[in-house]
Amino acid sequence: MPGSIPQGKHVELALGLCLQPRTAQAYLHKQQAFNSLAHSVTDEDEGVPLDITLEPGIRLMQQTLRVGDMALILVVPADIDAVMDMYIDRGQEDRDPYWTRPWPSAVALAQEILERPELVRGKRVCELGAGLGVAAIAAAKAGAAEVVVLDREPLALQCALLSAVASGGAKYDVVLACDVLYEDFSVEPVAAAVPSMLKSSGTRLLLTDPAHRTEHNRKKFIELLRCGRDPFQVEEMASRDIEMDATTTDVQLMIFRRSLGGDTIGVKRL
Numbered sequence: 001m002p003g004s005i006p007q008g009k010h011v012e013l014a015l016g017l018c019l020q021p022r023t024a025q026a027y028l029h030k031q032q033a034f035n036s037l038a039h040s041v042t043d044e045d046e047g048v049p050l051d052i053t054l055e056p057g058i059r060l061m062q063q064t065l066r067v068g069d070m071a072l073i074l075v076v077p078a079d080i081d082a083v084m085d086m087y088i089d090r091g092q093e094d095r096d097p098y099w100t101r102p103w104p105s106a107v108a109l110a111q112e113i114l115e116r117p118e119l120v121r122g123k124r125v126c127e128l129g130a131g132l133g134v135a136a137i138a139a140a141k142a143g144a145a146e147v148v149v150l151d152r153e154p155l156a157l158q159c160a161l162l163s164a165v166a167s168g169g170a171k172y173d174v175v176l177a178c179d180v181l182y183e184d185f186s187v188e189p190v191a192a193a194v195p196s197m198l199k200s201s202g203t204r205l206l207l208t209d210p211a212h213r214t215e216h217n218r219k220k221f222i223e224l225l226r227c228g229r230d231p232f233q234v235e236e237m238a239s240r241d242i243e244m245d246a247t248t249t250d251v252q253l254m255i256f257r258r259s260l261g262g263d264t265i266g267v268k269r270l
Helices: 009-018 021-039 080-090 104-115 134-141 154-166 184-197 215-227
Strands: 048-055 058-067 070-077 124-128 146-150 174-178 204-210 232-244 247-258
Touching (some): 058 080, 070 134, 154 184, 215 232, 215 247
């Protein structure tokens, strides 16, 4: 599971060329610290590859993390180097990729929560700087009424959501999703998460998305839901004109319903 970042020449060269010396030194210092701490959890960096990408070149895998007597399923980037390279290419020198693996502090807090569920049971909980959301998932397992994960890295939040779903989070009757398809890399993770978040029957996804901004992402999302292991059909479709800041935006509303055997759902335009 958690493992080290390979010390390949391509990484060191990229750091030296793209970053200021002080920044490069900070990256290498963080890298060494990560290698040491990550190995204190486990010496493996293995997982089951998933057919999901967060960004071009950032593929995901599934790992099992033992927290006391409980096994949590984490969805993480398969290649830490690829995440680091993405930040370097974007000139995001203040970012680092070390949220991509669980750290001992997260495991320690998760263990404490699972051993003392009264700390969170029935309460509204948020995890600050959540990364993969290990402590947040433990809080949900321990009976928290609501759990919110907070992190500056959007990719970390997507992995935390997928990990919560894979670890057997709560099932819902309705999922609401507003404007979640604007990035190409968001489509597959969102389509993968929705079926696992909903109960098995009589459940719906209510989705709104600007009609003319990323239509190709919406079409891909619909196709992924229709052709998935637990297929969904579009039950209703509508359009609303929303006026904000002296601009009118045509917003597409779609209601999806999980398909059951023999389902013949027709699209209704509202």
